[in-house]
Amino acid sequence: MKSVLITGANKGIGFETARQLALKGFYVFITGRDEAKLSAALDKLKNESAYVESILMDVSKDESVINAAELFTERKVQLDVIINNAGILLKEDRSLLQNDLDFLQAVINTNSYGAVRVIQAFTPLMKNPGRIINISSGGGSMTDPVGGWSPAYCVSKTLLNSFTRHFAYELSGRGISVNAVCPGWVKTDMGGKSAPRSVEQGAETQVWLASDAPHKLTGKIFRDKSEIKW
Ligand code: NAP
Helix, strand or coil: CCEEEECCCCCHHHHHHHHHHHHCCCEEEEEECCHHHHHHHHHHHHCCCCCEEEEECCCCCHHHHHHHHHHHHHCCCCEEEEEECCCCCCCCCCCCCCCCHHHHHHHHHHHCHHHHHHHHHHHHHEEEEEEEEEECCHHHCCCCCCCCCCHHHHHHHHHHHHHHHHHHHHHHHHCEEEEEECCCCECCCCCCCCCCECHHHHHHHHHHHHCCCCCCCCCCEEECCEEECC
């Protein structure tokens, strides 16, 4: 049975990705920073599959990620797939001129370093072949025009894209592919009610990359299962 760890999976795109992969027969570890929300999400997922577990893990904190990885080591769990989905978009994120470096650091700490922490701590627990998928955003694209919305968030996703390419290079010898996904604008707490895409659509590309996509695809960014420009 293949196994997957998904960060920030108590709601939104992460939860839906967990649900779809559970239905595809994966053993799913959902992780999140809030015990009560995580346990509610686990109860919902248990209606769909017996092979789901929850692990408390705040990706913004070194200790929390290391503790979670130690738990996996003690239990000798090996992972086929890691999906770095946890992310924040703060309402105060309107201007790089007005938001100080602590603000920028907080956004980057979760959206970019969060994935780095998880990859560093969990890669030793991955099988060969393995797959890592980082949930990015079109907002991080260097080829699209700058949109004037949530600049700290956009910068954090550009950084995540760059980490994706470098980890793909470093992990190629370990048989681990590393890719990024732009889910599009999705109806979630983050995306809001006006977003045109459903969570089902928002989860599709990472579900494909975790399961049916050719393993040789690495160091790329995808939207709707097709490669897009960085
Ligand atoms: P969401 O509904 O706000 O869910 C975000 C998830 O991340 C929640 O489970 C949240 O947990 C978790 N999270 C935040 N900080 C965390 C931390 N420090 N440790 C662990 N978990 C943490 O957002 P979403 O729309 O599903 O977004 C999922 C991913 O897709 C994000 O990376 C986002 O940037 C990306 N994305 C979304 C859209 C969109 O239109 N929705 C577009 C492009 C990219 P809590 O419940 O505890 O806050």
